[in-house]
Amino acid sequence: MSASLRIDALTKTFEGASTPAVDAISFDVAPGECLAVLGPSGSGKSTVLRSIAGLDVPDSGRILVDGADVAGVAPERRGMAMVFQRPLLFPHLSVLDNVAFAATVAGQPRREARADAEQFLALVQLEGFGARPVTALSGGQEQRVALARALAARPRVLLLDEPFSALDPELRLDMHDLLARIRAQLNPTVVMVTHDRDEAATVADKVALLQGGHLLQHDAVERLYTRPRSLAVARLMGGRVEIPGTVAEGVHTSTLGRVPAPEGEQWPDGAGVLVLRHEAVQIISGDAPPCDDATITLDAVVAERRARGARAVLELVVGESPSTTALEAEVAASRAITAGQRVTALIPRSACAVVPLA
Numbered sequence: 001m002s003a004s005l006r007i008d009a010l011t012k013t014f015e016g017a018s019t020p021a022v023d024a025i026s027f028d029v030a031p032g033e034c035l036a037v038l039g040p041s042g043s044g045k046s047t048v049l050r051s052i053a054g055l056d057v058p059d060s061g062r063i064l065v066d067g068a069d070v071a072g073v074a075p076e077r078r079g080m081a082m083v084f085q086r087p088l089l090f091p092h093l094s095v096l097d098n099v100a101f102a103a104t105v106a107g108q109p110r111r112e113a114r115a116d117a118e119q120f121l122a123l124v125q126l127e128g129f130g131a132r133p134v135t136a137l138s139g140g141q142e143q144r145v146a147l148a149r150a151l152a153a154r155p156r157v158l159l160l161d162e163p164f165s166a167l168d169p170e171l172r173l174d175m176h177d178l179l180a181r182i183r184a185q186l187n188p189t190v191v192m193v194t195h196d197r198d199e200a201a202t203v204a205d206k207v208a209l210l211q212g213g214h215l216l217q218h219d220a221v222e223r224l225y226t227r228p229r230s231l232a233v234a235r236l237m238g239g240r241v242e243i244p245g246t247v248a249e250g251v252h253t254s255t256l257g258r259v260p261a262p263e264g265e266q267w268p269d270g271a272g273v274l275v276l277r278h279e280a281v282q283i284i285s286g287d288a289p290p291c292d293d294a295t296i297t298l299d300a301v302v303a304e305r306r307a308r309g310a311r312a313v314l315e316l317v318v319g320e321s322p323s324t325t326a327l328e329a330e331v332a333a334s335r336a337i338t339a340g341q342r343v344t345a346l347i348p349r350s351a352c353a354v355v356p357l358a
């Protein structure tokens with residue numbers, strides 16, 4: 001059921017707009033892979049998805065499914081199915097007939113189409129719901145029906161446009177689990193639009209990160225967090241530690257001291273901002289462990305502590321005035337670390353990346 005997808009220099013400018021909504025975007029999605037198209041509002045995510053589906057026509061660029069260009073192919077003939085933010089179910093049909101609709105319209109005998117639909121309802125854990133009117137469903141159940149309906153079309157590529165964003169947080173987590181089960185069972189190629197990086201990190205193998213119609217980085221989720229290519233990527237992924245400095249011969253020098261590039265990484269000479277995830281900063285409130293080459297050990301003062309539910313954010317100050325550096329770290333809320341306290345911050349060197357200044 002899965003196909004490869006290649007997006008090649010996709011460009012689209014809407015009538016009357018001065019800049020492209022999508023500007024020469026290219027990426028590949030392997031068969032069975034789940035790609036999240038992530039970015040802030042207006043970054044071009046839906047335009048990319050709608051172009052793949054054939055609902056928007058790009059000005060230039062190609063969309064290849066298993067190597068074949070789908071330009072000019074009608075949306076319903078592309079072997080794709082799309083789930084939108086709203087389930088868009090037919091209110092006059094039962095749950096089962098909503099799922100069986102496409103097959104019935106395509107001429108499959110009703111009984112067969114319904115039997116098939118039952119299987120997809122079971123897959124989305126709505127076994128026994130077939131006879132209900134869709135108007136009697138909760139939001140989460142409606143979205144499950146929309147997913148079952150899309151899957152019943154046996155798409156080669158499943159397109160999801162913010163499908164869970166209208167659901168409450170608990171239900172969203174359930175839907176993420178459901179999507180994982182669907183992937184394990186049917187292995188579809190999935191492209192999902194989301195503006196939520198946690199959602200992208202939870203459901204996707206890779207992320208295409210967009211901003212202002214440009215593709216900033218297409219990479220594995222983990223690399224977007226730990227190896228951002230630019231300051232914009234680090235910030236969009238929620239990075240909160242930025243330390244300006246200079247790189248010479250692969251060593252970044254700043255108020256934190258000298259940080260050599262991790263093995264296999266190349267940092268170009270010149271001005272560069274050291275970025276690292278606040279989650280990677282470990283806080284020791286007692287005796288510091290002995291120094292080792294793999295770890296940066298810093299004396300710090302807690303300037304502020306902010307509550308974040310089960311976690312707490314610590315604003316740290318490293319160094320002496322006037323050359324101090326601000327650093328953020330996160331600890332379990334249960335840890336009794338208070339503002340004004342002296343602590344040791346440990347940073348694995350492997351957690352450090354250097355990106356160009358702005």
Ligand SMILES: Nc1ncnc2c1ncn2[C@@H]1O[C@H](COP(=O)(O)OP(=O)(O)OP(=O)(O)O)[C@@H](O)[C@H]1O
Pocket residue numbers: 014015017021039040041042043044045046047048195
């Ligand atoms: N049909 C259209 N006509 C004119 N402009 C459009 C149209 N659709 C999108 N745009 C513009 O193209 C740009 C990208 O929009 P798009 O919907 O692709 O972004 P998005 O990242 O999906 O945003 P959101 O998360 O808010 O849905 C925006 O500036 C938007 O206003």
